[in-house]
Amino acid sequence: MAELFDGVSWAGVVSGAIAAFLLGWLWYSPKLFGAKWAEGVGVRMGAADEMPKAAMGVQVLGLFLVSWLVGVTAVSEALATIILAVxxxxxxxxxxxxFRNNGRYARRVDAGYWLASVVVMVICQGIF
Structure with missing residues (x-):
């Protein structure tokens, strides 16, 4: 269990998760890929009465866990492992x-977000 905590840059983990969340906010906005992505997954942007708080909370948790994984692999000098995993x-x-019949563009946007998020997390580990 110690390998999950020893030497991990928690500043890098937290800043990586926050930066990836903010990247997602921009990535899926109408300013970048959001409008065409929404068509590809069959949703209408701006149709929700309120922010999907539960989904956002789970997203933050997931980003924190992936960023923590980046931190663990950075300490063990195994960043290639996280690249392979992502x-x-x-x-x-x-x-x-x-399988969900999402459009090709939407699938590429989603995959691209994950790849870009991990790049941001690795950069945050390098900074902190």
């Missing part, structure tokens, strides 16, 4: 989008 899970997410 590519693998991005491919699995892409396949899930295919």
């Amino acid at each position: 590519v693998a899970f991005s491919v699995m997410g892409y396949a899930g989008g295919m």
Whole structure:
């Protein structure tokens, strides 16, 4: 269990999770890929009466866990492991989008977000 905590840059983990969340906010906004992504997944942007708080909370938790994983792999000098893991899970997410009949553009936007998020998390680990 110690390998999950020893030497981990918690500033890097927290800042990586926050930066990835903010990246997602921009990534899925109408300013970047949001409008066309929404068409591809069959949702209408701005249709919700309120922010999906539960979904956002789970997203923050997931980003924290991935950022923590980046931190653990950075300490053990195994960043290639996280790169492999994220590519693998991005491919699995892409396949899930295919099963849900999401449009190709939407699947690429989702996979691209995960790849970009991990790049941001690795940069945060390097800074902190």
